[in-house]
Amino acid sequence: MALEKKYDFREVEAGRYDKWKKAGYFTAGDKSKQKFSMVIPPPNVTGKLHIGHSIDNTIQDITCRYKKAKGFDVLFLPGVDHAGIATQAKVDAKLASEGTSRFIIGREEFMKRAYAWKEEYTAKIHEQWAKMGIMVDYTRERFTLDAGCSKAVNEVFVTLYNKGLIYRGQKIVNWDPVMKTALSNIEVIYKEDDGKFYYFKYPFVEDPTKFLTIATTRPETMFGDSCIVVNPKDERYKDVVGKKVINPANHEEIPVIADEYVDIEFGTGAMKCTPAHDPNDWIIGQKYNLPHPIIMNVDGTMKENCGKYAGMDRFKCREELLKDIDAEGNLIKIENIKHQVGHSERSDAVVEPILSMQWFVKMKPLAKLVLEQQASEGKIKFFPERFEKVLEQWMEKCDDWCVSRQLWWGHRIPVYYHKTTKEILVSAQKPTDMENWEQDEDVLDTWFSSALWPFETLGWPDNTDDFKRYYPLDCMVTGYDIIFFWVARMVFQGLYFTKKVPFKNVIIHGIVRDSQGRKMSKSLGNGIDPIDVINNYGVDSLRYFLATTASPGLDMRYSEEKVKAANNYLNKIWNSARYILMNIPEDYKAQKVDLNKLETIDKFILTKLERTIKNVTKAMDSYEYGVASTNLYNFVYDDFCSFYLEMSKVTLKDENAYKEGTYFALLKTLQAIIMMIYPFSPFIAEEIYLSLPEHKESIMLESYPVYEIEYEFDEADRKGDILKNIIEHVREYKVKNSLAPNAQLELFIKTNLDLKDIYPYISRFSFAKSLTATDKEIEGASSIILDNVTIFVKDGIDKGELKARLEKELTQVQSEIKRSEGLLNNPNFVSKAPKAKIDLEKQKYENYKDKLSQILLKLKNI
């Protein structure tokens, strides 16, 4: 079957994905094979996928397609994430735009709306997966809120609770006043903001003319002050410990106490202590059993215990309070500072540390599991390796994980409170007398369920066939930005609940930045939509670009030029296939070839091919897709297209050549190239594959080429390299001597090697008029000396003729230089012409000078 002249990605890609999908090629389950399993990191159902998902999915799909071609039963399990806080924010915003809110429509109606949202975006995600061409097994698709996942979540929660690894407690948490929920520590993004440091007088009760100077960045929290703390070793404050001062915000008397925690060097050395609104103050408060009034509401407004500021927004309160304290003469100064301020990852609101009753996962014992595993033989291997350290360091110092969220969209916490006895029931099943109970209002952190993804998707907690066969996963692909959020938590939950690592290998990739190296963001509007790229250049080019541009674990810049370059490369492969199919017989059938009878040139390409297969396979096996593609690329361009295909033109015209062997070599090489490019760019690979003689129904059923030593021929390899070398030097000779590329030469070869079999190729590619073996120097000829071979060249061109031509060129260039000099020395031109024009002329002048010296050199050499 002949290929079209041009590689048109639109035609190549159209309809292909559906065919694969319908044929069932994506479905795992061939028990006769060894398994290879992987899950997709479930994308959030909040919006369309971005290029970060594309790189993730490309690497995953390359891995899966490669493993399938290597003969594995590959499971690539898809699914989506309910993304609690993110999705709820979107649905809330949509409700708001309709003039309503979840509080108006109620929990049940809200859930309906959220599910509708989920359906809409899941459909979009499916479209994008199809566009990307990923071979996910749709028969096993999951959703983090589906019945199975919910069962797993309840099981995990109840078990951890019963083992004392989940507890409910009052602690300082990060509060998002916009989403009105607690957050975990890693959902807080610290940014450097311009802030102010306010210095206040806290007058002594016994003598209000004297005071302590206290600095704070958050004056509104002064309503929650319960004491002043100084360091017991601080000489300045020796006498004030035990005395009382007046809080200038609410005029209440609070004691001065001493504690080592206070840094003598920092600020004034005296610190106000607000136990309910600062994690460190909380620890001091607990130590001294201090009162800990909460002074803020869930929406960031001040509580009734803040006097006239009650109901005021926290920042408004700060402003007003400042004025009032100043009016009373208790404001000393305001200093501008830059400091790190925590923002909510989702809403960007300034996070408020606040005392709150929440559910926590106790991290120490779980972290220990991970650290022990990573110190053992069976540790999870990261690619690149250095990310293992990132995981370990985080596990060593992570705090307890706040898992309750004051949201509606998510897994409801499986805890029930008895209406009358106040008894607490933690249970995977609802109590039978539900009317007497109230379920905890909160839902769990999204990552609580994501952490179970590698096993809950396979049927756990039931011991299903899939779980038995496909768990643990062979590999996990994700970005480094998500190691803490996700990878770490999958590891400890997996270890705790399945007693096995959830996956053996973790492949870490960087993020895709814009062409200037900036992070892509909505506010900058610099995002690259993968769908646009696919529409312009095809998904095969996008995938090739994403998989081969970056080194593992490093960020990459999006580059349209490189996507184009990928497209050109694929076009090159396409055309090489086209050439081969045009040159083999219409009714070609593979048959046994006599390896001994193969032409040298055919042996040569087979040899290079085998080495390429070896190198590419090695790189693919260690997930080094950039290395693999470079190996293949060099082979395709240098050995295959530039050299071998050109040489084959000679063989195919030669009556006496062993053409069966050439057909064999051409097809074997082509098929191997197609198979090696296939994981990267499966659509074009399939199209070409289906044009080959005796192909299977789809390239998805074909196997990966394997290295076979019988196709390595050392002597042919050497001869091929000599041939290449000779041709290159003859070409260079022509350029240096101002000869046309197709100038006819008389060549003589002097060598101890037997090179007769490659003479025809030398002749053809150096446009030799004649080619003669010789064992002595040739008079009057130039010589090209190579290792083991000397070529004598009679270029047939009269020296006088060459000289005349060069002299003519010389005259032309000299006159150009004269013209240029005249122009550049003309004061009118220099002062009046546009700068660009002048620069251009200067440039031309330089070029002419260069050319002049080259011509002079050549004339000298005659």
Place this chain on the structure above:
RNA sequence: GGAUGUUUAGCUCAGUUGGGAGAGCAUCGCCUUUACACGGCGGAGGUCAGAGGUUCGAGCCCUCUAACAUCCACCA
């Protein structure tokens, strides 16, 4: 404050057992040659951040320095 990464051609980046300095794009010259002008052939362009060290030999290993980036932790 702690940790990690980066620094190679004009630009963006490869370079994994230490022995050839490379690719894409850009640039210059020649070429419409029946696979491909989304092309072919050839050229120019690099004290591989800097300084030391190990080695017969260092872009690659060790030490220090500088710049940039990222992550973690943060003191009111």
